[in-house]
Amino acid sequence: MPADSGIAEAASVLRTGGLVAFPTETVYGLGANALDARAVARIFEAKARPSFDPLITHLAEAAELEKLVGTVPAAVAALAERFWPGPVTLIVDRPAVIPPIVTSGLETMAVRVPDHDAARALIAAAGVPVAAPSANRFGQLSPTRAEHVVRGLGPAVDVVLDGGPTRCGIESTIVDARGDRPVVLRLGALPVEALEEAVGPVAVRPGSSGQPVAPGTLAAHYAPRTPLRVVSGAEPAAGDDVRRGFLAFRDRPAGDWAAVEVLSAAGDLTEAAARLFDALHRLDGTGVAEIVVEPVPDVGVGRAINDRLRRAAATWQ
Ligand code: TXA
Ligand code: MG
Numbered sequence: 432m433p434a435d436s437g438i439a440e441a442a443s444v445l446r447t448g449g450l451v452a453f454p455t456e457t458v459y460g461l462g463a464n465a466l467d468a469r470a471v472a473r474i475f476e477a478k479a480r481p482s483f484d485p486l487i488t489h490l491a492e493a494a495e496l497e498k499l500v501g502t503v504p505a506a507v508a509a510l511a512e513r514f515w516p517g518p519v520t521l522i523v524d525r526p527a528v529i530p531p532i533v534t535s536g537l538e539t540m541a542v543r544v545p546d547h548d549a550a551r552a553l554i555a556a557a558g559v560p561v562a563a564p565s566a567n568r569f570g571q572l573s574p575t576r577a578e579h580v581v582r583g584l585g586p587a588v589d590v591v592l593d594g595g596p597t598r599c600g601i602e603s604t605i606v607d608a609r610g611d612r613p614v615v616l617r618l619g620a621l622p623v624e625a626l627e628e629a630v631g632p633v634a635v636r637p638g639s640s641g642q643p644v645a646p647g648t649l650a651a652h653y654a655p656r657t658p659l660r661v662v663s664g665a666e667p668a669a670g671d672d673v674r675r676g677f678l679a680f681r682d683r684p685a686g687d688w689a690a691v692e693v694l695s696a697a698g699d700l701t702e703a704a705a706r707l708f709d710a711l712h713r714l715d716g717t718g719v720a721e722i723v724v725e726p727v728p729d730v731g732v733g734r735a736i737n738d739r740l741r742r743a744a745a746t747w748q
Pocket of ligand 2: 565573
């Protein structure tokens with residue numbers, strides 16, 4: 432359904448325990464009523480997601496946070512105030528009304544307010560917090576278009592709201608700001624530099640925890656079905672009979688590639704992030720035997736892009 436005219440019906444599907452895929456500014460989410468453990472269980476089934484991988488709870492307004500969880504640490508409140516609505520997920524204590532399945536039994540909960548009108552209208556109309564992981568099967572490419580959701584999850588979803596391609600194209604930055612110094616648990620659409628400008632130095636520890644506290648930080652994740660390899664710079668096509676695709680940052684590679692995607696001819700990292708998963712979905716659909724990728728400059732949102740590329744490649748090692 433179109434994201435604007437479908438809101439009321441999608442909200443009623445959420446209220447009655449159904450699954451609604453919806454656009455956010457980052458990627459499409461697969462939403463269920465976060466207060467309804469049975470509805471949330473359907474998310475894990477639809478995604479074939481391991482039960483140890485906690486979900487992000489989405490709110491319509493920053494003001495809903497303290498209504499849901501009570502008072503939060505000052506640094507968490509400051510980040511919410513500064514960056515919501517927006518692509519930052521914050522860690523708070525799980526309130527008793529949120530069933531443990533949402534947080535995979537953790538006593539903490541990840542929460543954010545998406546910067547997308549349809550997403551916020553949907554959550555507001557449903558009148559409940561919405562638990563939503565990215566709307567893809569576990570470990571696979573995140574969806575940045577409604578078609579990606581339909582192709583990946585199909586009939587497991589009750590409604591897909593189509594809001595066109597997502598603006599950021601890469602998931603939210605996850606920050607635990609409960610301690611002395613904020614810790615980035617997952618690199619994402621909000622660059623570390625922007626966080627530091629607002630709150631001073633932060634630690635970056637994606638995947639440092641032995642526990643899979645943020646499986647978006649598992650070594651192997653975000654993978655296309657086609658084997659993917661990261662090379663250190665543009666390399667010429669191998670010249671053998673294997674059909675390979677190349678994912679370039681700004682310049683078309685030399686040589687005879689079966690398929691080429693350029694993330695940003697202007698060399699703009701924000702544009703590259705927005706196109707990353709879309710380009711990988713397209714290369715995946717060309718039937719090439721291998722996708723070769725060059726990393727992007729490792730600054731700003733480029734760090735999150737490189738993080739996703741490394742994890743996609745790790746699946747094939
Ligand atoms: O941009 C996004 O964050 C998208 C949109 C739909 O909002 N959502 C998303 O969800 O990327 P998902 O499920 O694909 O990734 C959520 C990540 C997982 O890596 C999960 O482990 C982590 O958040 N997470 C959830 N609860 C957590 C918690 N209490 N502590 C640490 N990490 C948590
Ligand atoms: Mg995901």
